[in-house]
Amino acid sequence: MKSYRKELWFNVSARRAFINITPQVEDCLRQSGIKEGLALVNAMHITASVFINDDEPGLHQDYDVWLEKLAPHDPVSQYRHNVGEDNADAHMKRQLMGREVVVAVTGGRLDFGTWEQIFYGEFDGGRRKRGLVKIIGE
């Protein structure tokens, strides 16, 4: 069994953003030389997500509005976590969008449907943060 590990670094200046990281994950897979196995991609921070959906800007705006409705940032005082912090909502948005994805690796490729793309979802930006790619297989 082979294994491969790489950290991906992000520095989003806005509080929230969605970044397509499919090309970076494909690079990792090529570097790994793994042809059959599983690829895990996860946020290493608890106010960020890795998820799979569509690379469509309108949808990303819809997600942003929708997440703000289900887990509003303001008023920050509504959350007990926000003592010297203002990111409690980011911990909730991350649960809605998920921490990680696991992707099948088949024939040396990410085994994806037509529209599947991997995103890093930032909900508390303004600093350097990390994601992890771990691939195992043969």
Added chain:
Amino acid sequence: MKSYRKELWFNVSARRAFINITPQVEDCLRQSGIKEGLALVNAMHITASVFINDDEPGLHQDYDVWLEKLAPHDPVSQYRHNVGEDNADAHMKRQLMGREVVVAVTGGRLDFGTWEQIFYGEFDGGRRKRGLVKIIGE
């Protein structure tokens, strides 16, 4: 390490439905000959889910009502994604229910608690769509 791959196809005529795919995944596991490992089951479409919960029709109706409350289909004009489309809500419902499950394989069986069953959740039906089963192990 062995690996196994199979696509599962669905054609749901309704917009939304939940389909118990546990028997199909168990068939895949038998065909794979894998005794110890991990099974990934994921939707290959971004308006559908694979999730694990109870095979209870009342609960499925509750899920449908609840998802419609958290991510309503109408009015379709509320979503920027809905330009020539009407499925933005399906992209949200899929995030709530999740893209994939990873299941332990032990002694050649899906290593499940008493009530765990795997479902394909369709949120934008009316056409042929796919799920993926990938199993790795020995």
Added chain:
Amino acid sequence: MKSYRKELWFNVSARRAFINITPQVEDCLRQSGIKEGLALVNAMHITASVFINDDEPGLHQDYDVWLEKLAPHDPVSQYRHNVGEDNADAHMKRQLMGREVVVAVTGGRLDFGTWEQIFYGEFDGGRRKRGLVKIIGE
């Protein structure tokens, strides 16, 4: 390829609670002897979650309030699942928080960011329930 399996048992007297199970999962990893691979940790019940977030009591109270807002327990009669049961809301809260996590194993350690901790989330306590740890690798 090595594989390791262990059940973790819980008995939460309250209806809802979050329990940090990171030390138990680390024990499992040590016992497994696996240095490189993937660790799956999942609830074996469909009214409970395993998720990764912050071990901060204020945040856990925020999660409890927030989950109750998005998937309220009362009135129990609002859910069709609640015929001789009162836990439909727990099936929804579990979908919001997720069934499972998959964690990279690197150098014999859980490959975590600074604040990542694994929690068992109970949404329908008052009885003995199980989680599963399955680790594969070398």
